[in-house]
Amino acid sequence: MKRIKIIENPSSGLQQSGKNLSLICEKLLNAGFELGKFRTRQKEDGYYEAIHSHKSNWDMIIVSGGDGTVNEVINGLSSVDSRIPVAIHSRGTVNDFASFMNIPTEVDDFVHMIENPVIKTIDLGKSDDKHFVNVAACGNFANVGHQTDKHLKAVFGRFAYLVEGFKEIPSTLSEPMKLTLEMDGQVLKEEAYLIILSNTTTVGGFEKIAPNASLYDGKLDLILFRKTANLQDLAQMFIKTLAGEHISKESVLYLQTSEVKVYSEGKTPVDIDGEFNGYLPKIFSAKKGGINIITSP
Numbered sequence: 001m002k003r004i005k006i007i008e009n010p011s012s013g014l015q016q017s018g019k020n021l022s023l024i025c026e027k028l029l030n031a032g033f034e035l036g037k038f039r040t041r042q043k044e045d046g047y048y049e050a051i052h053s054h055k056s057n058w059d060m061i062i063v064s065g066g067d068g069t070v071n072e073v074i075n076g077l078s079s080v081d082s083r084i085p086v087a088i089h090s091r092g093t094v095n096d097f098a099s100f101m102n103i104p105t106e107v108d109d110f111v112h113m114i115e116n117p118v119i120k121t122i123d124l125g126k127s128d129d130k131h132f133v134n135v136a137a138c139g140n141f142a143n144v145g146h147q148t149d150k151h152l153k154a155v156f157g158r159f160a161y162l163v164e165g166f167k168e169i170p171s172t173l174s175e176p177m178k179l180t181l182e183m184d185g186q187v188l189k190e191e192a193y194l195i196i197l198s199n200t201t202t203v204g205g206f207e208k209i210a211p212n213a214s215l216y217d218g219k220l221d222l223i224l225f226r227k228t229a230n231l232q233d234l235a236q237m238f239i240k241t242l243a244g245e246h247i248s249k250e251s252v253l254y255l256q257t258s259e260v261k262v263y264s265e266g267k268t269p270v271d272i273d274g275e276f277n278g279y280l281p282k283i284f285s286a287k288k289g290g291i292n293i294i295t296s297p
Contacts, residue, residue, distance in 0.1 A: 004028065004114070005058040006037045007049050007073055009065030009091075017091035020107050021064050024089065027111045040069065050076025054084055060294070062114070064089040067096060070133060071273035074291055078124065078131045085119045087294040097134040097273075099207075100200040101295055109296070117294045122215040124290030125199045125272075128282050132272040133291070135203045136220075136284055139177055139194040139268060176227040177268050179280075183260040190253065191227040195262065197284045198223065208244025212256065218288035222260060224253040259285040 006025065010018060025035055036058065038049045046063065050073040053061055061084055063073045070088055077084060090098040090105055101120075104110050125132040179195065181188040196203055197220045198210040210221035225237060228251055240246040247254035264280040271277060 002032065003034045003057075003059045004036070004062055005049075005053040005056075005060070006035060006062045006064060007040065007046050007053070007069070008037065008063075009040045009046065009069040012065040012069060012091045017064075021089060021091075023107045024062075024110055024114075027107070028114060031111070031115060033114075040065070040072075044072060046072030047076040047079075049073075050082075051080055054080050054082040058084060060085050060087060060114075060117075062087045062089055064091055066091065067134060067274045070097060071131075071275060074124065074133050075131050078287075078290060083292055085117065085292040085294050087114060087117070096202045096204065097200060100134075100202045101293065104296055113294065113296045116297050118297055119292050120215075120295055121289045121292050123199060123218060124287045125197060125220055126283075126285045126287055127270065127272050127277050130272065130277060131287065131290065132199070134199055134273050136197045136270060136272045136277070137194065137203075138196075138262060138264070138270050138280055138282075139192070175266070178265040179224075179268075180263040181224075181260055182263075183257045188253075190224055192224050192253075193227065194225045196223040197221070197260070199286070206241060209241060209246075210254075211244050211247065212254075216288075217256075218286050219256040219258050220260075220284060220286050222253070222255050222257055223247070226251045226253065259283065 008021060028035060040046050046069050050061065054077060061073060063070050063086060073086060088098045088103050089110060090103065104113055125136060127136050176191045176193055179190045179192055181190065196209065198213050199215060199220060201208060201210050201213045203209045210223055213221040228237065233251065237246060237249070237251055240249060246252045261283050262280055268280040269276065270279060270282055
């Protein structure tokens with residue numbers, strides 16, 4: 001595995017992230033690897049470069065960016081059913097997926113991972129015809145990831161998401177979503193603030209939001225936060241979520257499914273891996289063994 005294509009989003013993260021990538025490249029070149037580097041400039045660049053990398057027979061892809069950049073590369077490879085293994089060099093704000101996979105961030109540890117790769121074949125989520133590696137979310141709170149200013153995300157990290165999220169509370173409380181869910185032969189009617197379909201346990205920095213999630217079971221974990229009586233109840237739900245104690249509460253619907261159709265009476269936005277994905281209705285499903293990811297020994 002000596003030929004490595006690097007797909008970099010230079011606008012992700014702070015300046016130090018770019019310096020770390022340069023150090024990684026230097027060490028890999030000294031170790032005898034052949035490198036090709038591509039910098040994204042606009043939306044979907046990562047998608048098309050991943051396809052080009054597959055057709056050019058590169059042995060491995062290192063994607064250097066945040067969750068949105070990773071999502072583009074994963075979708076590009078999935079579109080051509082490529083099995084090129086992907087290593088993630090995290091440089092975004094939250095980096096949920098890389099954190100969940102315990103992918104190293106230190107330069108020497110990352111280089112060691114590339115030199116001694118462990119390849120895991122994991123599931124992907126799917127929103128209609130677009131794949132996601134970590135999470136799909138529906139509702140006003142789902143807007144936070146792609147509405148938060150990129151500069152603020154780079155400087156303030158998770159705090160910038162919290163500030164943007166608090167802005168959505170008034171409208172979310174006054175206008176909860178009216179949803180219909182179809183899955184496993186059942187039809188559910190719910191009023192909710194937010195619905196999440198997760199492939200891992202970690203979403204938006206919350207490490208236990210989907211505590212039973214697995215990358216290898218061919219299912220998505222569905223978490224629906226039901227309408228509550230008042231702001232105090234919502235605050236309690238938030239606290240329980242931080243501790244991973246929310247899934248047993250009546251105000252939360254938590255289950256696992258291989259496919260679910262979600263409809264909304266209003267215009268409800270959808271976000272996948274931090275990027276806008278249109279509006280409901282949508283079909284969410286799991287694709288078992290959809291991509292190869294490189295992790296540490």
